Structures are given as C-alpha cells and as structure tokens.
C-alpha cells in the first residue's frame with residue numbers, strides 16, 4: 001500500500017472504507033468505531049490526524065480485529081459456564097445417588113414382603129424398579145461427566161489419530177451416503193494428548209458432521225500446523241447451525257435431534273480444553289459447518305500436563321440404616 005493515497009486504498013465501497021473516506025474528506029477523527037467486514041467479522045477503527053505547528057503532517061489509523069477478541073471472550077465464557085454447571089451438577093449428582101441407593105434396597109425388601117400378599121403388586125414394583133434404574137443411569141452419567149479426569153498423556157501424531165477416527169466413523173457415514181475425505185499432508189503433527197479422550201472428542205464432532213448430512217455428501221477432515229498449534233478441521237456440507245443456537249451448542253444436553261443426547265460437543269469442548277487446546281466453528285446456514293480443534297504442538301512449551309491430583313471425591317456408600325431390618 002506504500003505510496004498509495006487513502007482514497008485508493010479504501011475505494012472498495014465497503015462500510016468501513018466509506019466511513020474512513022468520509023472522515024478523511026471532512027477531516028474528523030474516528031474513535032474506536034465498530035464496523036463489520038464483508039463476512040460479518042467485527043473490526044474496530046480509530047483515526048487521528050497528526051499536526052505539527054498547526055500543519056497537518058499525517059494521519060494515524062488503527063484497525064483492530066475484534067473478531068479474535070470476541071472468540072476468546074466466548075471461549076472463556078463457555079468454560080466458566082461449564083465449570084460452574086459442573087460443580088453444581090456433581091454436587092447434586094452425589095446427593096441424589098444416596099437416596100436412589102436407599103430406594104433400590106428398600107424396594108427389594110418390599111418386593112419380597114409383598115410377594116405372598118399381593119402377586120399383582122409385582123407389576124408395579126417392576127415399573128418402579130426400572131424407572132429408578134433409569135434415573136440412576138442419568139445421574140451416573142452426570143457424575144461421570146463432571147468427575148475430574150485423569151489424563152493419560154502421550155505424544156501422538158494427530159494425522160494418525162484423525163485417520164483412526166475416520167475409520168471409526170465410516171460405518172455410520174456409509175449408512176448415510178457420506179464420504180469421509182481426508183487431507184493429512186506430509187508433515188508429522190505431534191501433540192501431547194490423551195489419545196482415547198481426544199479420539200472420542202473428535203469422533204463426536206465428525207459424527208455431528210455426518211448427521212448434519214442426512215442426504216449424504218462430503219465430509220472433509222484435515223490437519224495442519226498453524227504457528228505453535230496443530231489444527232484439526234472437520235468440514236461438512238450440512239444444513240449449518242442457525243445463528244440463534246450458536247451459543248448453545250456446547251451446553252450439556254443441548255440437542256436439536258430427535259434422539260440426540262446433547263453430550264457430544266460439551267464433552268469435546270471439555271476434553272480439548274484439558275489438553276490446553278481450544279475449539280470453535282464457523283457455519284453458513286444451507287452450506288455447511290467447519291469445526292476447528294487446536295492443540296499445542298509438541299515442543300511448543302504449552303503442552304498439557306497431568307494435573308495435580310484432585311481432592312479425593314467423597315464416595316458415600318449406602319446409608320447405614322439400610323442394613324437394618
């Protein structure tokens with residue numbers, strides 16, 4: 001741009017270009033004014049005129065990419081939310097577990113006692129029994145989700161891991177007429193991760209992509225190095241994610257699918273974060289969605305470490321009273 005006039009540089013007719021030309025023309029500055037570029041990303045612009053001895057010698061324009069700031073803010077907010085929800089949920093989960101155990105044991109006693117008196121009562125007992133079991137599974141899942149995990153870290157080439165996940169996903173992809181295309185490149189991309197957890201997280205993202213294309217299509221998986229990080233991208237040609245649900249998809253139990261669980265992305269987010277990574281997505285409704293998962297490259301000095309042991313969780317057994325007749 002050296003040697004060019006401002007009028008040439010900003011003559012593209014964009015919102016920001018027009019505003020800047022206007023400001024130049026009328027010789028008024030801009031203070032941290034916000035604009036959107038053509039693809040909807042936020043840019044903050046400032047313009048100051050510089051004078052010396054009341055003679056104008058130049059202008060200083062600062063353009064700031066507010067998009068990356070917004071993304072980071074978003075991620076921090078999500079992890080705060082997940083952490084807060086996690087604390088609450090694990091507390092409640094443990095509290096609920098005890099009465100459930102007590103109910104199960106007492107139900108069994110009651111079943112025995114009623115057996116001879118009223119055979120028909122068994123039917124009701126069975127229903128109560130199976131419903132309690134269901135409740136127990138839900139609670140257990142919550143506890144598992146929020147339990148501090150012990151990372152089994154290893155140095156893994158993410159291209160290899162990606163290929164494993166592609167194979168894991170291929171039966172479901174084939175069933176829906178989705179072709180999983182891969183682009184791993186030739187450069188090894190090592191990161192220090194828990195391979196099992198990471199595979200599960202990536203698989204969740206890939207399966208979402210497959211499920212977003214009920215009529216088939218192409219799903220692209222790729223890995224590349226970006227600075228000090230490895231980035232895995234999963235791109236689908238599905239329906240896209242509507243703007244009004246974009247800040248909800250990482251929430252535990254948020255789903256728009258008839259038989260969805262809403263666990264996949266919450267789990268993926270948590271796992272990636274445990275490995276000092278981050279994830280985000282961009283989506284165009286009607287065109288498709290790309291998810292990006294980034295983790296520190298091995299040797300970058302930001303690798304995950306096994307966290308210090310958490311305070312042992314209280315595992316409270318069945319209450320003593322149950323043993324009594």
Ligand SMILES: Nc1ncnc2c1ncn2[C@@H]1O[C@H](COP(=O)(O)OP(=O)(O)O)[C@@H](O)[C@H]1O
Nearest residue numbers: 208209212240249255256260261262263264265
């Ligand atoms: N690739 C995608 N394309 C469109 N929507 C998606 C995609 N990935 C996730 N979503 C949305 O995010 C929601 C939550 O995803 P997830 O946590 O995996 O739960 P589930 O798959 O059980 O619904 C999905 O129900 C869907 O609405």
Ligand SMILES: [Mg+2]
Nearest residue numbers: 204208264265
């Ligand atoms: Mg899912």
